[in-house]
Amino acid sequence: MQTAKRLFFSLDRQTECVADYIEPDRYSFLEQLPENERYIPRGAGLSYVAASFGSKSISLGLSKFNRILAFEPSGEEPTIVVEAGISLHKLHLFLCPQGLRVPVEPGHPQISIGGCIAFNVFGKNQFREGFFESCVEEIELFHPQKGLLTCSRNENTTLFELTIGGMGLTGVIVKAKLRLKRIPSPWLNVQKIPFTDLHHMFQVMKNESQTADSLHSFNDFTSFGKGLGRGFVYAAAFSEEDTAPELLMTFKSLERKPTRRFALFNRLTIPAFNAAYRTLNTRLKPYERMPFYRFNYPIAEMSFYFDWYGRKGFVERQMLVPEAKLDPYIEKFEALLRKYRPQIVFGSCKFFSGKQCHLRFAGTGIVISMEVMPNAANQGFHDALDELNVHMGAIDNIAKDSRVTKDLIASEYPEYGKFRDLLAEYDPHRQLASALSDKLCL
Numbered sequence: 001m002q003t004a005k006r007l008f009f010s011l012d013r014q015t016e017c018v019a020d021y022i023e024p025d026r027y028s029f030l031e032q033l034p035e036n037e038r039y040i041p042r043g044a045g046l047s048y049v050a051a052s053f054g055s056k057s058i059s060l061g062l063s064k065f066n067r068i069l070a071f072e073p074s075g076e077e078p079t080i081v082v083e084a085g086i087s088l089h090k091l092h093l094f095l096c097p098q099g100l101r102v103p104v105e106p107g108h109p110q111i112s113i114g115g116c117i118a119f120n121v122f123g124k125n126q127f128r129e130g131f132f133e134s135c136v137e138e139i140e141l142f143h144p145q146k147g148l149l150t151c152s153r154n155e156n157t158t159l160f161e162l163t164i165g166g167m168g169l170t171g172v173i174v175k176a177k178l179r180l181k182r183i184p185s186p187w188l189n190v191q192k193i194p195f196t197d198l199h200h201m202f203q204v205m206k207n208e209s210q211t212a213d214s215l216h217s218f219n220d221f222t223s224f225g226k227g228l229g230r231g232f233v234y235a236a237a238f239s240e241e242d243t244a245p246e247l248l249m250t251f252k253s254l255e256r257k258p259t260r261r262f263a264l265f266n267r268l269t270i271p272a273f274n275a276a277y278r279t280l281n282t283r284l285k286p287y288e289r290m291p292f293y294r295f296n297y298p299i300a301e302m303s304f305y306f307d308w309y310g311r312k313g314f315v316e317r318q319m320l321v322p323e324a325k326l327d328p329y330i331e332k333f334e335a336l337l338r339k340y341r342p343q344i345v346f347g348s349c350k351f352f353s354g355k356q357c358h359l360r361f362a363g364t365g366i367v368i369s370m371e372v373m374p375n376a377a378n379q380g381f382h383d384a385l386d387e388l389n390v391h392m393g394a395i396d397n398i399a400k401d402s403r404v405t406k407d408l409i410a411s412e413y414p415e416y417g418k419f420r421d422l423l424a425e426y427d428p429h430r431q432l433a434s435a436l437s438d439k440l441c442l
């Protein structure tokens with residue numbers, strides 16, 4: 001099988017490069033991979049950052065490894081065995097009519113299971129279901145020099161732990177056995193609860209976390225006066241009564257292509273978009289009955305959304321602030337917003353619970369996400385926010401933010417050195433590498 005040169009973009013358009021690409025369609029092909037090359041697995045290629053390509057690596061597209069291999073729907077803990085290139089969409093179409101789901105789902109249906117494991121992703125229900133690791137029972141991993149290895153919590157445990165959130169650097173996840181969860185219906189009752197600022201939002205989320213199945217917020221960071229950060233919490237619970245089948249489970253591909261477009265977001269349109277979105281949701285539609293698919297994947301049909309950022313794309317900031325530091329953090333964070341007035345198009349928060357290890361974006365606290373215009377004028381804000389995060393023990397998400405450097409990550413993640421050393425011990429030749437791992441010196 002021949003490799004082909006291809007132009008790759010990160011979703012945020014902050015990194016692009018030409019690299020070799022190949023899309024194997026059978027296991028025997030993997031076994032024939034030359035041992036002296038560098039590789040990096042690629043799922044749907046939807047990462048915000050350059051995690052599944054690199055100019056010195058061959059990108060291995062896994063989209064043809066997309067079959068369901070075994071399914072055990074009965075019993076307390078239903079399970080499924082899938083090839084890792086399968087999309088969340090394909091799994092949803094199979095599982096949902098049977099009253100089942102993958103318990104942790106990130107926000108786009110095109111995303112692959114391999115990508116979910118490699119970034120240990122989270123959904124809108126993180127506080128209830130944890131990270132993707134919580135539903136992975138077993139992985140089959142291929143390494144060009146080591147062949148196929150099975151790993152789980154009982155077998156090759158160090159490798160299992162390194163592969164979850166391991167950014168594809170331990171090998172190609174070929175298959176995974178996943179734990180599933182039953183759902184009472186494919187419909188959610190969604191309430192939109194307004195809040196006046198970030199402190200208020202945290203209280204609302206904490207209260208709602210007792211009963212909601214899913215929680216996230218919309219935050220308006222465009223007015224720098226009293227209502228800075230105001231917005232509403234989406235508090236969703238599965239409907240117990242409504243069992244009508246779900247409709248319109250479709251999506252449009254988010255694959256990035258070259259563009260010459262200018263951004264539609266600017267100083268006039270950003271505040272207008274935020275005000276309109278807030279008003280529409282809190283005044284006109286404070287309650288909605290929503291299909292599960294549409295709630296989970298709100299921009300599934302809106303492939304144009306990221307194009308509105310134009311050819312320069314955007315900078316995604318996503319940080320996890322420890323609960324114990326939340327109040328002082330919010331004060332300092334708001335002071336930075338007022339000082340630098342960055343152009344934030346879209347803001348959102350999630351409520352997290354869990355433990356941090358390796359380079360996983362995990363812990364207990366609040367996750368603040370922002371899509372920021374990539375203007376040079378916003379650089380002062382980013383630098384000051386990096387400093388604040390290091391000072392307050394917050395961590396930036398490596399999977400989302402193309403700006404992060406090795407020094408920043410080494411300062412924020414206590415196990416940076418341990419993760420790097422374990423990788424080197426497992427694979428001294430570091431045969432799996434991406435533009436991201438090169439940048440982080442992994």
Ligand SMILES: Cc1cc2nc3c(=O)[nH]c(=O)nc-3n(C[C@H](O)[C@H](O)[C@H](O)COP(=O)(O)OP(=O)(O)OC[C@H]3O[C@@H](n4cnc5c(N)ncnc54)[C@H](O)[C@@H]3O)c2cc1C
Pocket residue numbers: 011040041042043044045046047048051052062084085105106107108110111112113114115116118119120121122123124166167168169171172173174254299399434
């Ligand atoms: C609209 C949108 C919403 C999102 N929402 C969320 C969210 O709510 N929560 C969240 O956590 N993330 C979210 N993400 C980020 C996304 O979940 C991750 O970036 C995910 O890794 C993308 O999966 P992918 O299949 O596109 O993988 P790719 O982008 O192709 O690869 C991502 C990483 O996974 C590795 N990888 C992929 N397949 C394999 C494999 N078979 N074996 C080994 N390694 C592999 C790659 O090497 C790379 O390091 C969102 C992304 C988008 C575009």
